[in-house]
Amino acid sequence: MALNPQYEAIGKGFVQQYYALFDDPAQRPNLVNMYNIESSFMSFEGTQLQGSVKIMEKLTSLSFQKINRVITAVDSQPMFDGGVLINVLGRLQTDEDIPHAYVQTFVLKPIEGSFFVQHDTFRLVLHDTI
Amino acid sequence: MEYDYLIKFLALGDSGVGKTSFLYQYTDGTFNSRFISTVGIDFREKRLLYQTKGRNHRVHLQLWDTAGQERFRSLTTAFYRDAMGFLLLFDLTSEQSFIEIRNWIEQLRIHAYCDSPDVILCGNKADLEDRRVIMEWRARDLAEKNNLVYIETSAATGQNVARAVETLLERVMIRMESAVDKAMLPGRRGRPRDLDNVDLNSQQKSCGC
Numbered sequence: 001m002a003l004n005p006q007y008e009a010i011g012k013g014f015v016q017q018y019y020a021l022f023d024d025p026a027q028r029p030n031l032v033n034m035y036n037i038e039s040s041f042m043s044f045e046g047t048q049l050q051g052s053v054k055i056m057e058k059l060t061s062l063s064f065q066k067i068n069r070v071i072t073a074v075d076s077q078p079m080f081d082g083g084v085l086i087n088v089l090g091r092l093q094t095d096e097d098i099p100h101a102y103v104q105t106f107v108l109k110p111i112e113g114s115f116f117v118q119h120d121t122f123r124l125v126l127h128d129t130i
Numbered sequence: 131m132e133y134d135y136l137i138k139f140l141a142l143g144d145s146g147v148g149k150t151s152f153l154y155q156y157t158d159g160t161f162n163s164r165f166i167s168t169v170g171i172d173f174r175e176k177r178l179l180y181q182t183k184g185r186n187h188r189v190h191l192q193l194w195d196t197a198g199q200e201r202f203r204s205l206t207t208a209f210y211r212d213a214m215g216f217l218l219l220f221d222l223t224s225e226q227s228f229i230e231i232r233n234w235i236e237q238l239r240i241h242a243y244c245d246s247p248d249v250i251l252c253g254n255k256a257d258l259e260d261r262r263v264i265m266e267w268r269a270r271d272l273a274e275k276n277n278l279v280y281i282e283t284s285a286a287t288g289q290n291v292a293r294a295v296e297t298l299l300e301r302v303m304i305r306m307e308s309a310v311d312k313a314m315l316p317g318r319r320g321r322p323r324d325l326d327n328v329d330l331n332s333q334q335k336s337c338g339c
Contacts, residue, residue: 045204063145063201097198100170124204126170 003078004110011076011086014108014115022059023067032056036116039109043121055120064094082110083118101125133177133190135306138212139298140194142234143219144227145201148254151285152219153193156295163195169208170199180303189299210241215248215302217294220269222253222282223261228269235276248301249278250294257284 004010018034021027035042035052042049042058049055075087086106093099107119141149153163153174163174172195180187194213199205218234220227231251239245251273253264266282273280279297283290 045202047203064198094198094201097201098165098170098172100197100199101167122202124170124199124202126199126204126206127168128206128208129168 002082003080004082004084005078007076007078007084010084010108010115011074014084014086014106015071015074015088018106019069019071023069025065028060029056031059034117035120036109036118040117041119045123064097066095068093068099070099079107083115084108131177133188135180135187135189135303136192137189137214137299137302138192138194139215139217139295139302140210140213141196141217141219142238143200144221144224144230145198147219147221147224147227148285149217149219150195152217152252152254152283152291153195155285155288155291156193165197169206170197170204171195171209172197178299180299182303182307187303189303191295191299193295205237207241210238211243213242213247214306215298216242216250217252217298218249218278219252219254219283220264222255222264223258225263228264228272231272235278246277248298248305249276250298251276251278251280252290252294253280253282254285256282256289257287 018031021031021034032052035055037052038050040050040052040055042055044058047058049058069090069092071088071090073087073089075089077085079085084107086108088104088106089101090104091099091101102122102124104120104122106117108115109118141153143149150172157174157176163172165172174193174195176191176193178189178191180189194209196205196209216238218231218238220231235249238247238249251269253266253269255261269282270280272278279301281290281294281297283294285291
């Protein structure tokens with residue numbers, strides 16, 4: 001499959017759609033449609049998960065209700081299988097907590113004219129030294 | 131202002147158990163906490179006098195708090211490093227927060243300066259007696275098995291908040307006074323025991339010529 005020239009728009013559009021679902025507790029369960037039942041991987045703060053069921057267990061177990069999110073940058077690249085690599089740099093505030101920077105990377109895999117999230121890694125930007 | 135001891139404590143436990151309110155209550159409702167964004171840590175300070183063997187020691191107490199990152203399970207090792215004592219909180223009205231205590235103890239064993247640091251287990255929200263789901267004997271049992279002190283507290287009313295912090299301070303001070311083996315002191319984890327001596331010797335050599 002060829003490189004997808006629309007990678008930039010796909011990246012931006014995906015990020016917008018993904019976080020619109022994620023940030024609304026009522027809609028968060030719908031994220032299940034973004035992942036594949038078997039071939040999706042997630043690393044959430046170092047915890048490795050495979051498949052949409054395990055991933056959704058993790059995402060729906062998060063204890064906050066409100067999220068305030070600011071996206072600083074979305075960097076996308078086309079992949080040789082027609083997929084898109086997306087890196088997000090942002091800041092999020094959960095409930096009344098202090099805002100934290102975070103970084104999240106997605107790999108979108110093309111499937112029948114659409115995409116699913118094949119890889120997803122998430123980390124808050126916290127360091128081991130002051 | 132000068133002090134004799136700088137003591138650093140950490141507040142740990144699931145989000146929503148009342149860590150921040152607890153520290154807020156202890157520091158007399160002052161909100162002048164300082165945030166260190168690189169490690170995502172918040173801390174408050176308080177000065178107090180500690181009496182032992184008829185002598186007064188001026189203690190500068192730093193109370194370190196998480197800033198919501200525990201929701202993601204993203205505490206870095208920097209958070210645990212150099213802490214001399216731990217306030218481990220759960221919510222008496224939340225079974226889940228009590229179950230998670232085992233994980234927190236495990237984290238402490240991995241990251242703290244020694245395998246058996248001083249820990250006060252606080253069953254918080256004791257004022258919500260009608261909503262209590264954790265019976266006192268269960269918490270006492272867990273505390274006993276893990277060699278922790280158990281105290282029921284209320285950050286809302288202030289019940290036992292100062293007692294918990296002061297009990298911890300007492301234990302840490304006793305440990306410091308009785309620490310003959312320097313390797314048991316905080317901040318020395320993983321350091322070869324006679325590194326200090328090696329340094330001393332080399333210094334003596336360079337000075338001796």
